Amino acid sequence: MNEFHPAKRSNADCISGIRRSKRGQIKISYGEDGAGRIFHISEVDSGSNTGCFCPECKAPLIAYKSKRKLTRDHFGHRTDYACATAPETGLHKFAKQVLCENRALLLPPQIGRHEEATNYIRDAYMFSYDIVADEVIMPNMKPDIVVKRGQYELLVEIAVTHFCEEAKLDRLRERRLSAIEIDLSKVLRDASREEHVDAVLKSAPRQWLFNKRVASAEEQFRQLALDQANAVRAQHDKDWGGLAADLAAAYGGDVEVGDTSWFQAMEYAGIEEYVAKPIIGGGCFIVCAATWQSAIIHRFVLRCYGDITPWEVTEWLAEENFLKPAFRLPPVQGGTEMKKYLKAAVPDFRPPEDVVTEFMLGLARQGLLYKGRTRWSSRTPNAEKARNEWNQAKTAWRRWQEIKVVLVAIQKDAKRGSTVRKPCALRTNGERRSRLSNSGRKPG
Numbered sequence: 163m164n165e166f167h168p169a170k171r172s173n174a175d176c177i178s179g180i181r182r183s184k185r186g187q188i189k190i191s192y193g194e195d196g197a198g199r200i201f202h203i204s205e206v207d208s209g210s211n212t213g214c215f216c217p218e219c220k221a222p223l224i225a226y227k228s229k230r231k232l233t234r235d236h237f238g239h240r241t242d243y244a245c246a247t248a249p250e251t252g253l254h255k256f257a258k259q260v261l262c263e264n265r266a267l268l269l270p271p272q273i274g275r276h277e278e279a280t281n282y283i284r285d286a287y288m289f290s291y292d293i294v295a296d297e298v299i300m301p302n303m304k305p306d307i308v309v310k311r312g313q314y315e316l317l318v319e320i321a322v323t324h325f326c327e328e329a330k331l332d333r334l335r336e337r338r339l340s341a342i343e344i345d346l347s348k349v350l351r352d353a354s355r356e357e358h359v360d361a362v363l364k365s366a367p368r369q370w371l372f373n374k375r376v377a378s379a380e381e382q383f384r385q386l387a388l389d390q391a392n393a394v395r396a397q398h399d400k401d402w403g404g405l406a407a408d409l410a411a412a413y414g415g416d417v418e419v420g421d422t423s424w425f426q427a428m429e430y431a432g433i434e435e436y437v438a439k440p441i442i443g444g445g446c447f448i449v450c451a452a453t454w455q456s457a458i459i460h461r462f463v464l465r466c467y468g469d470i471t472p473w474e475v476t477e478w479l480a481e482e483n484f485l486k487p488a489f490r491l492p493p494v495q496g497g498t499e500m501k502k503y504l505k506a507a508v509p510d511f512r513p514p515e516d517v518v519t520e521f522m523l524g525l526a527r528q529g530l531l532y533k534g535r536t537r538w539s540s541r542t543p544n545a546e547k548a549r550n551e552w553n554q555a556k557t558a559w560r561r562w563q564e565i566k567v568v569l570v571a572i573q574k575d576a577k578r579g580s581t582v583r584k585p586c587a588l589r590t591n592g593e594r595r596s597r598l599s600n601s602g603r604k605p606g
């Protein structure tokens with residue numbers, strides 16, 4: 163199937179600026195003579211003796227020009243065959259010819275940009291040149307046109323369908339070669355010769371691919387940003403470097419077991435598996451994870467129906483001297499900048515309230531706490547069950563203390579001569595009772 167013989171003109175044809183003749187041929191605005199000179203359709207007579215060839219495939223062209231102007235004047239291949247890219251190739255070659263025949267073109271404005279910063283160096287202006295070099299071959303590069311004025315050399319790229327690739331941009335930057343790109347992609351292919359000349363020299367969009375002044379302005383911006391970042395860094399080192407060193411040393415310091423009665427309370431309540439969880443940043447506490455975590459549950463779950471926030475829990479831990487001295491000044495005072503600095507400077511650094519929050523989230527997942535929108539509560543079925551277990555254990559402990567008094571009295575009597583058997587009921591009432599007797603400590 164010949165894709166160049168569509169039955170009807172499609173929308174796509176109009177969008178791309180390509181028109182097809184009644185015979186299905188692509189309408190071409192430019193032909194090329196035997197010497198390589200490009201002619202617009204307006205410059206030749208109608209008919210087959212144009213002496214022009216297709217700029218793409220070199221096939222002879224016929225000029226279709228109608229006095230009645232029913233269709234726009236155009237070239238067509240003398241054969242039925244029409245190459246699809248001929249209009250683009252013709253325009254590209256014509257643009258190069260225009261630059262060679264003229265001595266001034268509009269250069270884009272010079273604007274240095276870096277992130278939010280912008281530096282307007284120079285507005286767009288007409289650049290006059292006295293030398294033009296076509297077909298210049300540079301190492302790894304073949305610019306469309308090179309124009310010169312004195313020592314200044316400017317590469318000009320013409321984009322009709324192909325724009326400058328990243329690799330070529332890199333080479334231009336590397337060699338610091340001034341270069342612009344003129345964008346003819348939106349120019350109508352069948353516009354008049356004058357319109358095309360104007361587009362090439364002035365009206366078509368154009369941009370710098372590389373410009374030394376723009377590059378050095380952007381380099382200055384980057385250097386300035388780097389200097390500012392270094393100054394901020396130095397100030398942070400001065401403000402918080404000492405604290406970071408203290409915190410790093412504190413994380414490496416020893417951890418005590420602490421008061422084991424907190425953990426025993428968890429055993430009495432039957433929730434010992436909820437504690438002793440390793441948490442990143444937990445090195446901020448003087449005691450091991452089992453102890454500080456048990457203390458939180460004991461204080462805010464077993465002893466009251468907690469209505470709390472992680473921040474309040476952390477403050478309580480600080481008041482009770484659970485925090486190592488370096489962490490007693492809450493890092494939140496320094497704001498997010500300080501936290502960022504400490505996180506970068508101290509491996510595994512986390513503010514204590516973050517550590518507490520993670521632990522409390524774990525308790526919420528296990529149903530011991532309920533996380534509300536702003537506050538946390540321990541009015542949950544799991545917490546209720548733990549409180550009951552713990553209260554029963556406390557009652558049993560008090561009874562055991564009373565019985566112990568009786569036993570001591572009996573033993574004293576025995577020493578005085580009589581032998582009495584210990585009441586066996588005291589030893590057979592379950593495992594928890596025996597743990598109580600082993601530890602001999604009060605639950606909570």
Ligand SMILES: [Zn+2]
Pocket residue numbers: 216217218219220221239244245248
């Ligand atoms: Zn052709």
